[in-house]
Amino acid sequence: MNLISCCRWEEANHEDGVKWKFLEHKGPYFAVPYEPLPEDVHFCYDGEPMKLSLAAEEVATFYGKMLDHEYTTKEAFQKNFFGDWRAEMTKEERKIIKHLDKCDFTEIHKYFFDRNEERKALPKAEKQKLKEEASKLQEEYGYCILDGHREKIGNFKTEPPGLFRGRGDHPKMGMLKMRIRPEDVIINCSKDSTIPEPPPGHKWKEVRFDNTVTWLASWTENIQSAIKYIMLNPSSKLKGEKDWQKYETARRLKDVVGHIRSQYRKDWKSREMKKRQIAVALYFIDKLALRAGNEKEEGETADTVGCCSLRVEHIQLFPELDGQKHVVEFDFLGKDSIRYYNKVPVEKEVFKNLKRFMENKDPDDDLFDRLPTSTLNKHLQDLMDGLTAKVFRTYNASITLQNQLKELTNAEDNVAAKILSYNRANRAVALLCNHQRALPKTYEKSMQNLQAKIDAKEEQLKEAKKELKKAKAEHKKYNTEKTKKELEKKKKQKERLEEQLEKLKLMATDKEENKQIALGTSKLNYLDPRISVAWCKKFGVPIEKIYNKTQRDKFAWAIAMTNEDFEF
DNA sequence: AGCGAAACTTAGAATGGCGCGT
DNA sequence: ACGCGCCATTCTAAGTTTCGCT
Numbered sequence: 204m205n206l207i208s209c210c211r212w213e214e215a216n217h218e219d220g221v222k223w224k225f226l227e228h229k230g231p232y233f234a235v236p237y238e239p240l241p242e243d244v245h246f247c248y249d250g251e252p253m254k255l256s257l258a259a260e261e262v263a264t265f266y267g268k269m270l271d272h273e274y275t276t277k278e279a280f281q282k283n284f285f286g287d288w289r290a291e292m293t294k295e296e297r298k299i300i301k302h303l304d305k306c307d308f309t310e311i312h313k314y315f316f317d318r319n320e321e322r323k324a325l326p327k328a329e330k331q332k333l334k335e336e337a338s339k340l341q342e343e344y345g346y347c348i349l350d351g352h353r354e355k356i357g358n359f360k361t362e363p364p365g366l367f368r369g370r371g372d373h374p375k376m377g378m379l380k381m382r383i384r385p386e387d388v389i390i391n392c393s394k395d396s397t398i399p400e401p402p403p404g405h406k407w408k409e410v411r412f413d414n415t416v417t418w419l420a421s422w423t424e425n426i427q428s429a430i431k432y433i434m435l436n437p438s439s440k441l442k443g444e445k446d447w448q449k450y451e452t453a454r455r456l457k458d459v460v461g462h463i464r465s466q467y468r469k470d471w472k473s474r475e476m477k478k479r480q481i482a483v484a485l486y487f488i489d490k491l492a493l494r495a496g497n498e499k500e501e502g503e504t505a506d507t508v509g510c511c512s513l514r515v516e517h518i519q520l521f522p523e524l525d526g527q528k529h530v531v532e533f534d535f536l537g538k539d540s541i542r543y544y545n546k547v548p549v550e551k552e553v554f555k556n557l558k559r560f561m562e563n564k565d566p567d568d569d570l571f572d573r574l575p576t577s578t579l580n581k582h583l584q585d586l587m588d589g590l591t592a593k594v595f596r597t598y599n600a601s602i603t604l605q606n607q608l609k610e611l612t613n614a615e616d617n618v619a620a621k622i623l624s625y626n627r628a629n630r631a632v633a634l635l636c637n638h639q640r641a642l643p644k645t646y647e648k649s650m651q652n653l654q655a656k657i658d659a660k661e662e663q664l665k666e667a668k669k670e671l672k673k674a675k676a677e678h679k680k681y682n683t684e685k686t687k688k689e690l691e692k693k694k695k696q697k698e699r700l701e702e703q704l705e706k707l708k709l710m711a712t713d714k715e716e717n718k719q720i721a722l723g724t725s726k727l728n729y730l731d732p733r734i735s736v737a738w739c740k741k742f743g744v745p746i747e748k749i750y751n752k753t754q755r756d757k758f759a760w761a762i763a764m765t766n767e768d769f770e771f
Numbered sequence: 772a773g774c775g776a777a778a779c780t781t782a783g784a785a786t787g788g789c790g791c792g793t
Numbered sequence: 794a795c796g797c798g799c800c801a802t803t804c805t806a807a808g809t810t811t812c813g814c815t
Contacts, residue, residue, distance in 0.1 A: 362805065370783080370806065416778065424805095430777065431805085445779085494781095495809060504807080538808055539782055577773085580810075593780085593809060640783065645798065721783070723801095728781055751801065 228347035230399030234363035247307035267311030280377035287379035355436035371505035371540025438756035495592035516566035529554035600729035732761035737769035
């Protein structure tokens with residue numbers, strides 16, 4: 204292990220709750236002020252050009268920029284936008300602009316589209332200059348000093364104003380996200396540090412010196428009244444140690460999970476209904492890697508659920524389905540409105556319990572009544588110190604990777620084949636955690652291209668087979684050295700083509716299976732990096748093949764401490 | 772104990788940029 | 794050189810858990 208890393212990860216910890224002793228930074232970098240449209244770019248109302256006040260114009264540009272986005276076709280988006288936009292208008296503007304469908308943003312849209320194209324077409328030198336400016340900004344605002352280490356900040360810019368883009372069917376989509384001013388921002392740093400200066404003519408909302416939290420600055424956003432934070436980059440010691448701790452907790456679960464499983468199996472037969480509910484919920488969380496499922500405020504967010512907030516309408520019971528007994532069909536929207544759809548055979552007791560939980564309930568009633576996540580987590584806390592619902596996701600994801608790697612890796616394979624095995628193992632985890640992505644826009648086309656290649660190859664193979672047959676016949680007929688050679692050659696050719704075809708087909712399968720699966724989320728958040736580091740060492744795969752630069756920075760702690768015998 | 776607020780992790784989409792085949 | 798497809802990075806929304814108050 205190298206000395207620097209060793210010291211860095213093994214420095215003495217602070218006393219309870221204290222996250223740092225010294226913290227110094229420059230405060231957030233604010234979004235650039237609005238730049239008015241040129242005179243020749245018009246907003247039109249009812250077919251007539253109309254000059255807008257600065258504030259109204261800025262909001263109009265937010266919508267204009269998004270004109271080709273699906274969002275702007277949604278009624279809720281339009282309605283929310285229009286309401287918030289009108290609030291920014293002058294009285295006179297409000298009197299005129301009464302209907303969104305009479306608003307013409309096309310010139311605005313074109314203006315920003317063209318500007319974007321111009322920027323993309325900039326000569327190399329100009330682009331280089333822009334890049335250097337960005338890196339200067341990063342140097343100045345992107346780092347802080349925390350306990351003597353210069354650490355990278357995760358997000359050092361305030362979020363620019365714009366239109367809120369919620370996920371799924373979000374009731375607030377299209378609302379105006381206000382510009383953040385220094386007067387909105389709370390600064391957190393050390394008393395004895397150089398306290399960041401607000402931009403000239405401005406004041407901070409507050410400067411505080413709270414070393415029990417890790418954030419450097421915060422503000423409250425206007426859509427959900429939620430607090431936004433400026434925090435450190437995952438490569439920082441503070442985040443790294445927390446990450447390490449997370450996986451250590453998951454490893455402790457490994458030791459007691461057997462006991463916990465037999466306990467919840469017993470509890471399926473408890474006389475107490477509440478105990479049964481906890482036991483079934485926990486079974487789902489463990490077996491299916493469901494999230495806890497906190498309650499959400501109705502009408503404030505998209506209607507999504509997790510385990511505890513499942514409703515009767517989200518599951519269907521089949522005593523028998525496709526030759527399997529006691530099948531539960533799940534169909535609900537989870538985090539980010541990603542659909543969870545799964546048909547799972549469950550134990551008879553679980554099935555019976557679910558039936559009871561659903562008795563005399565409406566479709567929109569809670570499946571687990573009176574089971575808030577706090578109750579579940581309290582129960583888990585009693586089973587193991589530090590155990591919460593999400594630890595199961597971490598544990599099951601990591602142990603799945605480890606097991607899959609053991610099963611799929613072939614020591615004799617070359618590096619490329621080993622990486623394929625790794626990705627397969629990774630995919631099993633992504634499937635478990637239901638990590639999905641939208642179909643890539645280019646998917647259809649690239650798949651067609653691939654299919655065309657496959658077709659061409661099949662044609663070639665057919666031809667080669669024909670020739671082989673001919674060569675065989677020739678050889679049989681004449682049986683000379685020459686015909687023998689020819690036969691061998693044709694055989695080889697056929698085999699090579701078959702191999703190539705297999706490879707292409709494999710690629711297609713891989714692409715098909717991966718089209719809606721996102722591997723990154725589990726890799727970054729659920730898989731103990733030490734499993735991957737150990738696997739790389741054991742099988743001689745360079746770590747760079749598994750983790751890119753960012754990921755290596757984030758997992759520096761694991762890369763520094765892990766040898767090939769690590770067991771999760 | 773129960774709550775709302777605060778803090779922190781996890782998430783997919785959008786954007787940026789780079790390498791590869793033509 | 795150029796376009797395009799893919800991977801990395803950025804962005805910020807949406808979760809979970811913890812905190813702190815009554």
